[in-house]
Each structure stands twice: as C-alpha cells, then as structure tokens.
Amino acid sequence: MTDVKSVTIELPCERYPIKVIGDAGEGFVELVIEVLRLHAPDLDTDTLVLRDSRNGRYQTVQLLITATSVEQLRDLNSALRATGRVHMVL
Numbered sequence: 001m002t003d004v005k006s007v008t009i010e011l012p013c014e015r016y017p018i019k020v021i022g023d024a025g026e027g028f029v030e031l032v033i034e035v036l037r038l039h040a041p042d043l044d045t046d047t048l049v050l051r052d053s054r055n056g057r058y059q060t061v062q063l064l065i066t067a068t069s070v071e072q073l074r075d076l077n078s079a080l081r082a083t084g085r086v087h088m089v090l
Contacts, residue, residue, distance in 0.1 A: 011069055012066055015064045017062060017063075018036065018063055018090075019062045019090040020060070020061045020062075020088075021058055021060050022086040023057070023085045028061070028085060029061055031083055032080065033048075035076070035079050035083065036063060040065035040066060042065075042066055043065055044063075047064040048062070048063050049062040050062075058087070077089045
C-alpha cells in the first residue's frame with residue numbers, strides 16, 4: 001500500500017500557481033487573464049508561462065496569483081470552466 005501525504009496550503013498564499021489547459025487559438029491567453037483578474041485583481045502577468053501541446057491543439061497558461069481563500073479558488077475554477085474553452089485547471 002502506498003502512503004499518501006496530505007499537503008495543506010496556508011491561505012492567503014502569495015505566488016500560488018494556477019495552470020489552465022484549454023483549446024489553443026486566438027484570444028485564449030487574454031481570456032484566461034481576464035477571468036483571473038476578476039478573481040485575483042493583483043495578478044502579475046510577468047509570471048505568465050505559455051506552453052503549446054505537441055500537436056498545437058491545446059495550450060497551457062500558467063500564472064501566479066495570491067490565493068486568498070478556498071472560495072476564491074473554487075469561483076476561479078468555475079469561471080474558467082464556464083468559458084467553454086478551458087478543459088482543466090490545476
């Protein structure tokens with residue numbers, strides 16, 4: 001049997017990484033930034049890391065935010081997924 005270690009994140013947490021995976025295409029990065037700014041107004045776009053999938057169909061946008069609460073992270077996840085272009089938020 002494998003031991004599973006629990007990780008507890010203390011909130012607020014500065015420099016909390018958010019990875020958003022979605023359909024590549026025009027406006028995807030801007031869409032992600034717009035939604036993130038609604039829930040994390042102090043978003044620093046200088047931390048942006050963009051990766052394309054091997055076949056170019058998907059993109060991963062990674063940014064650092066200040067996570068203030070579990071509710072904030074849930075709302076952010078819901079708002080990103082509601083765009084219809086986001087497949088996964090990590």
